[in-house]
Amino acid sequence: MTILYFIDILGTMVFAISGALAGRDKNLDFFGIAAVGLITAIGGGTVRDILLGSTPVGWMNDLIYLAMIGAGILISLLFGKVVRKLRRTFFMFDTIGIAVFTVLGLQKALTLDVHPIIAIMMGMVSAVFGGVIRDIVCNEIPLIFRKEIYALTCLCGGIIFILMNKLGMDQTYNIILTILFIVSFRILAVAFKWQLPDIK
Amino acid sequence: MTILYFIDILGTMVFAISGALAGRDKNLDFFGIAAVGLITAIGGGTVRDILLGSTPVGWMNDLIYLAMIGAGILISLLFGKVVRKLRRTFFMFDTIGIAVFTVLGLQKALTLDVHPIIAIMMGMVSAVFGGVIRDIVCNEIPLIFRKEIYALTCLCGGIIFILMNKLGMDQTYNIILTILFIVSFRILAVAFKWQLPDIK
Amino acid sequence: MTILYFIDILGTMVFAISGALAGRDKNLDFFGIAAVGLITAIGGGTVRDILLGSTPVGWMNDLIYLAMIGAGILISLLFGKVVRKLRRTFFMFDTIGIAVFTVLGLQKALTLDVHPIIAIMMGMVSAVFGGVIRDIVCNEIPLIFRKEIYALTCLCGGIIFILMNKLGMDQTYNIILTILFIVSFRILAVAFKWQLPDIK
Numbered sequence: 394m395t396i397l398y399f400i401d402i403l404g405t406m407v408f409a410i411s412g413a414l415a416g417r418d419k420n421l422d423f424f425g426i427a428a429v430g431l432i433t434a435i436g437g438g439t440v441r442d443i444l445l446g447s448t449p450v451g452w453m454n455d456l457i458y459l460a461m462i463g464a465g466i467l468i469s470l471l472f473g474k475v476v477r478k479l480r481r482t483f484f485m486f487d488t489i490g491i492a493v494f495t496v497l498g499l500q501k502a503l504t505l506d507v508h509p510i511i512a513i514m515m516g517m518v519s520a521v522f523g524g525v526i527r528d529i530v531c532n533e534i535p536l537i538f539r540k541e542i543y544a545l546t547c548l549c550g551g552i553i554f555i556l557m558n559k560l561g562m563d564q565t566y567n568i569i570l571t572i573l574f575i576v577s578f579r580i581l582a583v584a585f586k587w588q589l590p591d592i593k
Numbered sequence: 594m595t596i597l598y599f600i601d602i603l604g605t606m607v608f609a610i611s612g613a614l615a616g617r618d619k620n621l622d623f624f625g626i627a628a629v630g631l632i633t634a635i636g637g638g639t640v641r642d643i644l645l646g647s648t649p650v651g652w653m654n655d656l657i658y659l660a661m662i663g664a665g666i667l668i669s670l671l672f673g674k675v676v677r678k679l680r681r682t683f684f685m686f687d688t689i690g691i692a693v694f695t696v697l698g699l700q701k702a703l704t705l706d707v708h709p710i711i712a713i714m715m716g717m718v719s720a721v722f723g724g725v726i727r728d729i730v731c732n733e734i735p736l737i738f739r740k741e742i743y744a745l746t747c748l749c750g751g752i753i754f755i756l757m758n759k760l761g762m763d764q765t766y767n768i769i770l771t772i773l774f775i776v777s778f779r780i781l782a783v784a785f786k787w788q789l790p791d792i793k
Numbered sequence: 794m795t796i797l798y799f800i801d802i803l804g805t806m807v808f809a810i811s812g813a814l815a816g817r818d819k820n821l822d823f824f825g826i827a828a829v830g831l832i833t834a835i836g837g838g839t840v841r842d843i844l845l846g847s848t849p850v851g852w853m854n855d856l857i858y859l860a861m862i863g864a865g866i867l868i869s870l871l872f873g874k875v876v877r878k879l880r881r882t883f884f885m886f887d888t889i890g891i892a893v894f895t896v897l898g899l900q901k902a903l904t905l906d907v908h909p910i911i912a913i914m915m916g917m918v919s920a921v922f923g924g925v926i927r928d929i930v931c932n933e934i935p936l937i938f939r940k941e942i943y944a945l946t947c948l949c950g951g952i953i954f955i956l957m958n959k960l961g962m963d964q965t966y967n968i969i970l971t972i973l974f975i976v977s978f979r980i981l982a983v984a985f986k987w988q989l990p991d992i993k
Contacts, residue, residue, distance in 0.1 A: 419934060424944050439844065444639065446648025448846025453911045511653045525730075530925075532934045534619060534732045544624050644839070646848025711853045725930075734819060734932045744824050 397568065401497055402461045404490025409434040409465030410476060411487065412527050417473055419531050429527055430466040434458075436523035441498050441515045445505050484583070491520040492575035495547040496568050499554055513551035520547045542582045550575040597768065601697055602661045604690025609634040609665030610676060611687065612727050617673055619731050629727055630666040634658075636723035641698050641715045645705050684783070692775035694720040695747040696768050699754055713751035720747045742782045750775040797968065801897055802861045804890025809834040809865030810876060811887065812927050817873055819931050829927055830866040834858075836923035841898050841915045845905050884983070891920040892975035895947040896968050899954055913951035920947045942982045950975040 412433025416426035435452050442450040452458040469476060476483060498519025502512035521544045528535040554571040562570070581587065612633025616626035635652045642650040652658040669676060676683060698719025702712035721744045728735040754771040762770070781787065812833025816826035835852045842850040852858040869876060876883060898919025902912035921944045928935040954971040962970070981987065 421934075424942075425935075428944070443643055443843055444648065444650050444653070446646070446650075446846070448844065449905065449907055449911075450844050450846075453844070453907055456908060456910060459910065505649065507649055507653050508656060510656060510659065511649075529729060529929060530935065532732065532932065534621070535625075535730065542624075544628070643843055644848065644850050644853070646846070646850075705849065707849055707853055708856060710856060710859065711849075729929060732932065734821070735825075735930065742824075744828070 397493060397497065400489060400493040402457055403486065404493055405434045405458050406461040406465040406468075407483065407486040407490050408523055409462040410469045410483070412523070413466045413469035414473060414476065415527055415531055417469070423470075426470065427466045429530060430469065431462055432530060433523045433527040434462045434465065436526040437494060437519040437521060438498065438523075440522045440526075441502070441519045444518070445502060445507065445515065447501070447505060451501075488576050488579045489572070491543070491547060491579075492550065492572040494520040495550050495575060496554060496571050499551050509555045513548065513555055516551040516554075517544055517547040520544075542587050543579070546575055546578045546582065549578065597693060597697065600689060600693040602657055603686065604693050605634045605658050606661040606665040606668075607683065607686040607690050608723050609662040610669045610683070612723070613666045613669035614673060614676065615727055615731055617669070623670075626670065627666045629730060630669065631662055632730060633723045633727040634662045634665065636726040637694060637719040637721060638698065638723075640722045640726075641702070641719045644718070645702060645707065645715065647701070647705060651701075688776050688779045689772070691720040691743070691747060691779075692750065692772040695750050695775060696754060696771055699751050709755045713748065713755055716751040716754075717744055717747040720744075742787050743779070746775055746778045746782065749778065797893060797897065800889060800893040802857055803886065804893055805834045805858050806861040806865040806868075807883070807886040807890050808923050809862040810869045810883070812923070813866045813869035814873060814876065815927055815931055817869065823870075826870065827866045829930060830869065831862055832930060833923045833927040834862045834865065836926040837894060837919040837921060838898065838923075840922045840926075841902070841919045844918070845902060845907065845915065847901070847905060851901075888976050888979045889972070891943070891947060891979075892950065892972040894920040895950050895975060896954060896971050899951050909955045913948065913955055916951040916954075917944055917947040920944075942987050943979070946975055946978045946982065949978065 409430040413426050413430035415433070416429035419425075419429075421429065435450075435458065438452060439450045442448060495516040499512050499516030501519075502515035503509070507515070524543075525535040550571050553574055554567055557567045557570060558564075609630040613626045613630035615633070616629035619625075619629075621629065635650075635658065638652060639650045642648060695716040699712050699716030701719075702715035703709070707715070724743075725735040750771050753774055754767055757767045757770060758764075809830040813826045813830035815833070816829035819825075819829075821829065835850075835858065838852060839850045842848060895916040899912050899916030901919075902915035903909070907915070924943075925935040950971045953974055954967055957967045957970060958964075
């Protein structure tokens with residue numbers, strides 16, 4: 394679907410921006426910032442493809458991804474301060490991005506004939522693992538392991554997609570439903586500060 | 594062999610528990626604890642399969658592994674304090690677990706036609722890499738790089754297995770011998786505080 | 794080309810030495826030092842091969858690599874202090890090593906039919922990723938993300954190689970040219986303290 398592809402490459406750029414900004418916060422040099430931006434943007438899909446054995450990994454087959462990542466890195470180098478002020482816009486793009494990454498990752502896994510439960514996990518991995526690697530490279534404990542409800546949202550979205558699929562829902566509607574679910578759930582989670590319980 | 598398979602999935606659960614407990618020590622939230630438990634349990638086999646190109650990686654083909662991991666995570670969330678008190682029992686399961694992981698990893702590598710030396714390494718990787726990734730994710734220098742004789746034990750076990758194999762020992766006996774060696778060596782290493790020399 | 798192969802295995806040993814020395818600085822035990830040496834030496838090629846789906850990864854097919862790594866680890870255990878004093882010699886080997894790694898990585902990617910831009914990236918990954926993983930394992934933010942002009946040099950070398958290739962230059966000359974470029978650029982960068990700008 395053209396619209397999914399469009400959001401996918403846009404989401405990739407948003408991830409590159411978020412990675413590059415994290416690199417700036419760590420006082421990396423030009424190259425380090427670009428590297429963290431790149432890793433954040435492609436990390437999730439790369440880990441998914443490697444686990445599934447779908448290599449060369451996806452972004453190698455379509456240079457538009459690298460181009461969008463390059464653009465994202467440039468944007469965060471040139472307009473970093475502006476981007477940080479556009480928190481809300483940025484948050485929306487990021488949220489739509491992970492929703493689309495989840496659905497596309499899940500679909501890719503399904504085409505490779507793995508069990509639906511594995512496909513749900515791969516959807517989540519596609520969406521969140523870029524951020525995990527970003528945090529590891531930046532020498533932090535991955536954020537999503539500490540306080541974001543982020544990953545769980547993708548997991549629930551994936552479950553909904555698979556369930557609706559089994560129930561025979563039309564795929565286009567199912568995609569829209571899943572994306573809407575992930576986006577609204579995350580907005581609500583942030584708005585009302587939903588948090589998973591700490592275990593003491 | 595049924596018994597090996599049984600210990601394998603039990604060992605997977607023990608690894609998930611040890612990972613989840615490490616996550617609790619780092620004050621991760623519910624999801625983070627589950628993620629570290631999962632990564633610890635599947636990390637070794639996943640790295641082995643990726644290096645050997647045997648994808649989709651092993652645990653994707655048999656959902657019993659994920660189920661056991663889920664159980665292990667639940668156990669460490671609900672009964673974490675009890676589990677910590679059962680140090681000895683836990684240590685025994687962990688030790689038998691790495692012994693079995695070593696043998697199974699080595700055998701899998703051999704079926705993929707790599708050199709026996711590579712197979713020995715892959716046996717060790719299967720057993721120890723889950724813990725390595727656990728420590729990296731938790732922002733620690735991997736424990737086995739610092740003071741455990743753990744990895745060396747798996748390496749020696751692997752060498753014994755390959756040697757006995759060349760000498761024509763029956764495979765079942767060989768598996769039992771190797772597992773016994775790894776288990777006793779590790780118990781002795783811990784009991785007598787064997788340690789590799791620090792290099793100053 | 795025999796000479797390339799020779800430098801490749803020598804470079805592998807130099808990387809193993811640099812990794813093992815980093816492990817010593819972190820007070821790792823014998824096994825930890827060997828592990829970091831190994832990871833540093835094979836990390837770049839391993840990541841490249843996994844991303845490209847060329848598995849079992851390269852070093853598994855030719856045991857000379859493991860032998861050279863073993864020798865490198867031994868050297869840094871026995872003669873660590875001497876090696877540290879030979880900074881210049883060591884630097885030269887390391888520099889020639891990354892130049893050769895870049896060219897060989899790039900060529901391997903090209904044989905797998907990826908786009909030249911991807912091949913350039915894979916050349917760089919081959920040369921620098923061992924060091925990146927070394928730093929992650931040692932719980933540091935990767936050095937090349939902070940102040941080395943290292944990775945950019947490999948990237949430029951790769952671009953030159955691809956351009957000259959398109960222009961029809963004989964491959965042997967092209968390899969020599971690219972290696973000379975990377976080596977001289979890096980020597981100049983260190984001599985004149987070239988640095989990428991920090992972004993504030």
